[in-house]
Amino acid sequence: MSKPETEIVVEDPAAPASDSPAVTTSRTVDVAVSFLLLAFAALLAFDNWRTGMGWDSTGPQAGYFPFYLSVILGGACLWGIAKEFLARKAAAETFVTRDQLRRVLQVFVPTLLFCFLMQWLGLYVASFLLIAGFMAFIGRIAAWKSLLTAFLFVFAMFVTFDIAFDVIMPKGPIESLFGR
Amino acid sequence: MEAFGLLVYGFSVLLTWKILALMMVGLVLGIFVGVLPGLGGPNGVAILLPLTFTMDPTSAIVMLSCIYWGALFGGAITSILFNIPGEAWSVATTFDGYPMAQQGKAAEALTAAFTSSFIGSLVAVLLITFLAPGIASFALKFGPPEFFAVYLLTFCSFVGLGREQKHKTIISMALGLLLTGVGMDTVSGQLRMTFGSSDLLRGINFLVAVIGLFGISEILLTMEERLALRGHAASISLRVVLKVWKEMPRYWVTLLRSSAIGCWLGITPGGAIAASFMSYNLAKRFSKDKDSFGKGRIEGVFAPETAAHASGTSALLPMLALGIPGSGTAAILLGGLMVWGLNPGPLLFVEHKGFVWGLIASMYLGNVVGLILVLTTVPIFAAVLRVPFSAIAPMIVVSCAIGAYAIQNAMFDIWLMLLFGVVGYVFKKIGIPLAPFTLALVLGNRAEDSFRLSMIGAGGDMRVFWSNGLVGSITTLALVLLFWPLVGGALGRIRSAFAGKTA
Numbered sequence: 001m002s003k004p005e006t007e008i009v010v011e012d013p014a015a016p017a018s019d020s021p022a023v024t025t026s027r028t029v030d031v032a033v034s035f036l037l038l039a040f041a042a043l044l045a046f047d048n049w050r051t052g053m054g055w056d057s058t059g060p061q062a063g064y065f066p067f068y069l070s071v072i073l074g075g076a077c078l079w080g081i082a083k084e085f086l087a088r089k090a091a092a093e094t095f096v097t098r099d100q101l102r103r104v105l106q107v108f109v110p111t112l113l114f115c116f117l118m119q120w121l122g123l124y125v126a127s128f129l130l131i132a133g134f135m136a137f138i139g140r141i142a143a144w145k146s147l148l149t150a151f152l153f154v155f156a157m158f159v160t161f162d163i164a165f166d167v168i169m170p171k172g173p174i175e176s177l178f179g180r
Numbered sequence: 181m182e183a184f185g186l187l188v189y190g191f192s193v194l195l196t197w198k199i200l201a202l203m204m205v206g207l208v209l210g211i212f213v214g215v216l217p218g219l220g221g222p223n224g225v226a227i228l229l230p231l232t233f234t235m236d237p238t239s240a241i242v243m244l245s246c247i248y249w250g251a252l253f254g255g256a257i258t259s260i261l262f263n264i265p266g267e268a269w270s271v272a273t274t275f276d277g278y279p280m281a282q283q284g285k286a287a288e289a290l291t292a293a294f295t296s297s298f299i300g301s302l303v304a305v306l307l308i309t310f311l312a313p314g315i316a317s318f319a320l321k322f323g324p325p326e327f328f329a330v331y332l333l334t335f336c337s338f339v340g341l342g343r344e345q346k347h348k349t350i351i352s353m354a355l356g357l358l359l360t361g362v363g364m365d366t367v368s369g370q371l372r373m374t375f376g377s378s379d380l381l382r383g384i385n386f387l388v389a390v391i392g393l394f395g396i397s398e399i400l401l402t403m404e405e406r407l408a409l410r411g412h413a414a415s416i417s418l419r420v421v422l423k424v425w426k427e428m429p430r431y432w433v434t435l436l437r438s439s440a441i442g443c444w445l446g447i448t449p450g451g452a453i454a455a456s457f458m459s460y461n462l463a464k465r466f467s468k469d470k471d472s473f474g475k476g477r478i479e480g481v482f483a484p485e486t487a488a489h490a491s492g493t494s495a496l497l498p499m500l501a502l503g504i505p506g507s508g509t510a511a512i513l514l515g516g517l518m519v520w521g522l523n524p525g526p527l528l529f530v531e532h533k534g535f536v537w538g539l540i541a542s543m544y545l546g547n548v549v550g551l552i553l554v555l556t557t558v559p560i561f562a563a564v565l566r567v568p569f570s571a572i573a574p575m576i577v578v579s580c581a582i583g584a585y586a587i588q589n590a591m592f593d594i595w596l597m598l599l600f601g602v603v604g605y606v607f608k609k610i611g612i613p614l615a616p617f618t619l620a621l622v623l624g625n626r627a628e629d630s631f632r633l634s635m636i637g638a639g640g641d642m643r644v645f646w647s648n649g650l651v652g653s654i655t656t657l658a659l660v661l662l663f664w665p666l667v668g669g670a671l672g673r674i675r676s677a678f679a680g681k682t683a
Contacts, residue, residue, distance in 0.1 A: 010409045030611075060635050076354060080348065083347070111598065118591075118594065130574045131575060157578065165234050
């Protein structure tokens with residue numbers, strides 16, 4: 001075997017440990033989701049029944065198609081639930097481990113904050129905060145690199161969408177300072 | 181040779197500096213999307229769709245389809261150099277591609293992958309060029325019952341032929357169809373399932389859902405994994421390219437077989453993933469030297485790449501001819517068509533000749549340019565992987581948010597995107613497939629309309645779906661496919677019983 005060419009190596013020191021304990025099993029989530037969807041199907045079926053799920057002189061009423069779809073959805077959920085309870089498998093697959101959940105929340109919570117902030121600060125400022133904050137605090141990348149990257153990216157987005165393509169995004173007080 | 185003349189016309193539409201520049205931009209963005217973890221063909225196209233809102237439809241589709249070709253090419257780079265499939269359809273490429281890279285033959289493997297991708301697409305584009313116009317003009321005779329039967333066939337084949345658990349496919353599809361019904365009913369003008377919310381009045385936008393389902397959820401899933409990687413840098417010299425190309429004709433059977441598999445699975449909703457695995461396995465089975473597979477055999481790169489590209493490309497055939505997408509990405513392109521004010525379906529070939537033939541011509545040109553581009557720029561794209569994911573993840577989130585907001589200028593859509601992100605994450609983890617969901621979201625309204633129009637036309641008589649030979653056979657085929665597991669099982673039993681008697 002000849003020597004491989006120059007290597008590219010990227011480390012991930014904060015990677016989730018492979019032996020991290022499971023938070024919940026796939027089966028539990030599967031059943032929970034099935035029940036949730038079943039409730040959703042029941043709600044939609046009721047709403048469509050109220051709209052009118054029968055026939056009138058012009059053909060099927062507005063609720064006809066979605067009503068039967070919610071029946072199908074509910075039926076498929078029941079089928080899934082029944083299957084899970086009848087199977088009684090002992091071996092449970094892990095849905096998510098504690099470490100994995102921590103990492104997922106590390107992205108999800110900042111994204112949620114970003115969406116909240118966007119309503120007051122506008123999309124561009126919120127984006128700058130998200131990128132810089134995420135890189136610096138979660139990625140542990142040097143502050144100047146994080147700030148610079150975030151600024152360049154947001155600036156490029158602003159130029160592309162707002163100036164070049166006329167796609168208008170939510171804006172906040174800072175953009176109005178510059179009269180945009 | 182009418183198709184040939186129209187193709188030349190298509191090239192004439194295409195050959196302007198503006199469109200060629202957009203093509204290059206699309207290809208480069210696409211390769212990025214294919215290489216980066218947490219981004220793939222469907223979400224790449226979905227996120228970049230807003231860029232095209234102000235363009236004319238032809239430029240827009242050329243750019244978006246080039247993103248798609250780029251993503252198909254890009255997936256192979258990470259599979260071979262890093263043993264990380266950038267896309268699910270390039271998993272099979274890692275089997276022999278990565279061992280080749282380890283043996284110092286990365287350049288050969290990459291050349292093989294790119295060239296066979298090119299061949300796969302070429303076969304599929306030829307198929308589209310000569311088959312799509314015929315199918316479209318045939319479909320012009322379709323009335324609402326025929327269209328509903330074709331939609332039914334699409335949905336049923338997903339349930340019957342999919343590898344996922346049947347009830348999960350049905351859940352995914354029914355949910356998608358239900359969500360398209362939210363808002364104003366197009367026939368009667370009544371409000372449905374809005375629960376008094378004025379935001380839901382507009383309905384649930386397909387693209388918002390897709391950006392959440394594929395963009396946001398993919399980031400959540402990627403974060404779960406260990407993101408460390410170790411791989412080979414490679415550059416491709418002309419000598420290696422010529423060497424691989426000289427070897428290539430020896431594998432013409434594999435290439436042809438894989439193209440055929442890819443085209444077939446692309447047109448039917450089997451998809452590129454199934455196609456790449458199937459053609460890898462068949463190449464292995466028909467090989468004289470089975471044991472050398474998985475240890476760096478060049479044929480093991482040719483087979484899955486040819487099939488994946490043939491399938492990804494031919495998925496556009498039913499989209500163009502019938503308005504039914506053959507894959508998730510094709511579904512998003514179809515969503516784009518509607519945004520640009522085009523009505524997908526067979527009429528496209530009559531009313532928007534420039535658009536259709538421009539797109540088909542761009543498939544030829546895009547693949548040639550793409551091949552040259554990836555062969556010359558591999559080192560740059562491989563280096564992109566050095567960028568830490570903690571920088572990429574928030575940028576993807578921002579791009580998703582821009583994409584979701586731009587569609588209807590509504591903050592509500594951002595929240596919807598977030599919700600779909602969580603839904604997509606959970607669904608993927610418990611094995612509810614997202615492809616039927618996407619398909620249902622994009623086809624839902626038209627399926628319902630065609631059903632109701634046929635019912636109105638027939639006075640509520642369900643027998644309209646068996647009223648003539650054509651619609652009857654499509655409907656019957658749909659039902660056979662829906663119950664395929666049962667039918668196939670029964671056939672197998674009959675055959676084995678029969679074989680037992682004669683033996």
